Amino acid sequence: MSEASEGKHGVQSIEIGMQVLRALAGGERAMMLKDIAAIAGMPASKAHRYLVSLIRAGMVEQDRETSLYDLGPLALHVGLAAIDRLDRIQLGLNAIAELRDRVNETTALSVWSENGPIIVRGERPRRAITVNVVTGTALDVLSSASGQIFAAYLPREQISKLIETELSEGRAPVGADSWPAIETMFERVRQTGISAVSGYHLVPGVEAVGAPVFNAGGDITLTMLVVGIQGMFDMRPEGQVVRELIAAANTLSERLGSSRRIVPA
Structure with missing residues (x-):
């Protein structure tokens, strides 16, 4: 031979x-x-x-x-x-590019900072009307899909100060203006494995759905997002966008050495 x-x-x-x-x-x-x-x-x-x-x-x-x-x-x-030897950011960027190709919508990757979630990069789809996600954009905790995902899985002491600031400044979304309501929102995120936000106040008319990515220790390390135009974007739990997002996030978590998975309720 x-x-x-x-x-x-x-x-x-x-x-x-x-x-x-x-x-x-x-x-x-x-x-x-x-x-x-x-x-x-x-x-x-x-x-x-x-x-x-x-x-x-x-x-x-x-x-x-x-x-x-x-x-x-x-x-x-x-x-x-x-x-x-793993480069979580590079793996994440590859993952959102592949997800963009599967759903033909804008995708993005975010990380957590001391000031809340920040967009690392976005990938635009090959279509005439798209949403542009700007690298370095800082997002609120309560009113963004990325913020809700991170906050649902991070320790309370790591997020409480940022949330208190948003509450005091009137930046909380409708229905999340008290800690009991916020905890209920976070529990819903953990149960469904995703966060869906419509009409985000920084960019009117934009909808986003996010899912967590876990590291080898089982902790949240990244958030993957799909972003679309309100009324033209399918955020149904059983829809293709959400199914592909969850599959991509679980695959990336596995690539990062995690056995933790998103299991939608």
Whole structure:
């Protein structure tokens, strides 16, 4: 077999071994052989042979008392190295560009700062009438989709001062002018996995829907947005825009090492 042919076909035993490792990594705790084999879709005897090799390589370890298998020290080292090399912003920019192509609407990425959410960049669709999202735009917490998403998942002490300022300055949206109402709004965001805002006061006639992106620690790290023109934008939970947004946010969270997912109510 030629080198080119070998390179194209790969090494099947490694691919099978990765099935076993992926099954183990998907569990939340140490696992029994039979459970690993079931998830990997192979007989327990076959899974055991691969686990032995993975143990020798340091990717898996086995508790001598319980016989349970878990990820080994090399797996931890590889995982930490991968996380350290991740560029969340670049991955996020790639994700919103791909999402823009799927929904043909303006998409954007935002991060949290000490002054609230800020737009990192927007991607305009290939259509005549669009919404332009300006890089560096600072958004309110209560009246923007991005702000509501971040605030729903961040600790209260990190957001309370900004919210108090917006309340005192009359910048809260209708129905969110008290802490009980605000907490209800945030709980709705957590239950649905998204925030939908219509008629944002900075840009009249604009609608936006946002979804959270989580990091390896399970904390919110970014918000992905789709922005459209009021009356011309589908924000229905079952619509294509929201479905594609949730799928894109979940994929990006997974890429960042998170097992946390948006599961709409």
